[in-house]
Amino acid sequence: MKLRTDAEHNARMKKVQAAQAKKVASKTIEKGLVIVHTGPGKGKTSAALGMVVRAIGHGMKVGVVQFIKGAMTTGEKAVLDAFPDMVEFKPMGEGFTWDTQDRARDIAVTREAWSEVKRMIADPSYKMVVADELNIVLRYDYLPLGEVLEVLSSKPGMTHVIITGRNAPEGLIEAADLVTEMMQVKHPFRDQGVKAQAGIEF
Template identity: 45%
Template sequence: MSDDNFIEKDTSATDAADEQNRQQRHKLRQQKLQQQVQQGIDKATAEKGLLLVITGNGKGKSTSGFGTVARAVGHGLTAAVVQFIKGSWECGERNLLAQHQVEFAVMATGFTWDTQDKAADIAAAEKVWQRAEQMLADPAIDLVLLDELTYMVSYHYIELERIVCALQNRPAAQHVVITGRSCHRTLVEMADTVSEVQVVKHAFDAGIKAQRGLDW
């Protein structure tokens, strides 16, 4: 047998040993991670109705909120949705979820730059917020999505104190999801979970129009 054959066998044995060591190190890391995760799970024993805020300038806030509604409905929970600002558009989520007994209260005035009528917008916001207050007081509703609510605060259409009061006095087990840009710091501080969606790029900026089934 030549020296080359001995070298090849020795290299193969070294490679196998190195691979075994890598696998062992990986296993130890994953075991440590598993232990840390389990410790977190063991500590998380409390149950309560959660307030989630999904804010930021990026696309996907309402999509995330509706995804949470769909998840709740999939688990047999009762959900309701209040839509501000974009309610004049056809809504694919509403088309689907309404078939699963999800109640929608829709402001239905569309974007404020289209209505150009502040008084009418405030009246519409007040009407739909009254229904939202009823939902937030109803223990039979497990989850309420307040889609684009943040604008109602920013534009001073609905008093922040009324929103805070309704959230604080809702049934203890009821979950609420708030979406929209520039969420007021009071709501952020109240929330149990806050996610900020940031824009990296958007097709609209490249001249591509909003498309049915993807954007609305």
């Protein structure tokens, strides 16, 4: 690319632009998406939060239910609570399941959080619903996948639903429109002994 002259570069970009325009023109469908963020890497919840911020900025009403987090104070809560008319933010978890050490209670908490998700999805005034760490409770069988798939298959057409957490079940991936896997290339926890820090992990 370095060896190309400016004129050659600009001519090439004209072609790229035309190809890009054609590609964009062929995409005409607008629909509410089922989005899954999974994988062992970081950024699954953060990317969902980023989409929430974008949605709020476009005047869309958003619901966020957190299935695991809830006990600890997070940075996102302070910001999302500044938009009470736009976002309903519900950190409903009681911590990681190894902290609660009570499966019956974990299941009860999961049920309560899932009821909130269902309520939000059923209400078409919510344009985006985030079920944060839902994959974790599916993984522990705190909630049957079938129930989740049923709700997703009958959601309002324009509602976006974002589901996060590692180990997304195969059936959920099949039902989703957009699935991103976050892969860990380098992680300071493992490699350098760096602890979880404000602004990054919570």
